[in-house]
Amino acid sequence: MSKKLIRLVDCCMAFDGELVLDHINLYFNDSEFLTLLGPSGCGKTTTLRIIGGFLTPTSGEVLFDDVRMNDIPPNLRQVNTVFQRYALFPHLNVFENVAFGLRVPRREGGRKIKLPEPEIRQRVLEMLEVVSLKGFEHRRITGLSGGQQQRVAIARALVNRPKVLLLDEPLGALDLRLRKDMQSELKRIQQQLGITFIYVTHDQEEALAMSDTIVVMDQGRIQQIGTPEDVYNEPKNAFVADFIGESNILDGIMHEDYVVEFFNRKFKCLDSGFAPMEPVDVVIRPEDIDIVPVEKGQLRGTVTAVTFKGVHYDTIVDFKGFKWLIQTTDYHPEGETIGIVLNPDDIHIMRKSEYSGMFGDYSSYSEEYEEMDGAEEGSGDEE
Numbered sequence: 001m002s003k004k005l006i007r008l009v010d011c012c013m014a015f016d017g018e019l020v021l022d023h024i025n026l027y028f029n030d031s032e033f034l035t036l037l038g039p040s041g042c043g044k045t046t047t048l049r050i051i052g053g054f055l056t057p058t059s060g061e062v063l064f065d066d067v068r069m070n071d072i073p074p075n076l077r078q079v080n081t082v083f084q085r086y087a088l089f090p091h092l093n094v095f096e097n098v099a100f101g102l103r104v105p106r107r108e109g110g111r112k113i114k115l116p117e118p119e120i121r122q123r124v125l126e127m128l129e130v131v132s133l134k135g136f137e138h139r140r141i142t143g144l145s146g147g148q149q150q151r152v153a154i155a156r157a158l159v160n161r162p163k164v165l166l167l168d169e170p171l172g173a174l175d176l177r178l179r180k181d182m183q184s185e186l187k188r189i190q191q192q193l194g195i196t197f198i199y200v201t202h203d204q205e206e207a208l209a210m211s212d213t214i215v216v217m218d219q220g221r222i223q224q225i226g227t228p229e230d231v232y233n234e235p236k237n238a239f240v241a242d243f244i245g246e247s248n249i250l251d252g253i254m255h256e257d258y259v260v261e262f263f264n265r266k267f268k269c270l271d272s273g274f275a276p277m278e279p280v281d282v283v284i285r286p287e288d289i290d291i292v293p294v295e296k297g298q299l300r301g302t303v304t305a306v307t308f309k310g311v312h313y314d315t316i317v318d319f320k321g322f323k324w325l326i327q328t329t330d331y332h333p334e335g336e337t338i339g340i341v342l343n344p345d346d347i348h349i350m351r352k353s354e355y356s357g358m359f360g361d362y363s364s365y366s367e368e369y370e371e372m373d374g375a376e377e378g379s380g381d382e383e
Contacts, residue, residue, distance in 0.1 A: 297339015
């Protein structure tokens, strides 16, 4: 069972009377890679700053190892932060940038303690090896690539041996290829050191690739908490379904357990627990739809647009005025009439929310999180 290292208990945050965090209840396990994911303004960076001590919540508690930390400043928390802008010192070389925090005297028992120079050197060189910068200690910061500068910033944050590393959109300034390389590198470093990483991003692919746990946020509330597989395959509401990957979201009616109606046709599904004839949201992922000859299809539609994406075609199909996105490796030209088949496990049913678009209004997920906390021991910006 993982140890709960940090807890946010009923935390709210307001700026100028506007609520940006709405009763957040969340915990972070020891040695976990947890990602706060959501659109700009959802509250994820505000949550990170509260954990780091840069903000004090308007109400609620921040607990480290069950000790209240609300008024404890950042330098007295066992936490370090890596920002999107690395804030390195251009006049210092790589070694001195990483060693900077180690040279600051720390207080123990009422007196200041300075690390001896041999220990500083040993720790800096060990950390440069961890971030794959062995041999770069004498390089100037201005002569490094963006990815190398980011590694220096990570080494500087980790050399003080924090229990938690906070990362606020650290890959945002990198190009696509380098960003993908650094995703793997960050995960490797986290696993090698065995400390908790709390990562903030709006990039769904980034979150899915690196995280042990994803916390999806919108409008200052938690929408869903789970593993990457759970969040993608079993979204809790229409916002999560639309924000994580791509989805076709339809209006449906749940006739009974395992039977849903949409487009005036009944389909078998794997969902239960809804009231008879309850209106629901039906979510179908574009990669789960099988295209078949018209005579074999459960539904038929007309192809209206095709875009080649390299490994598949994004195919837009009009079904009775509703345009579906279908991802397929087979080419179907515009104007072709096609049939589709949906298997029960391709259809995901969720209760109606106030969702009204990509970043629409939503009901809170906090109650379900509390149930999950009791059921199994797992985890949980404004920009």
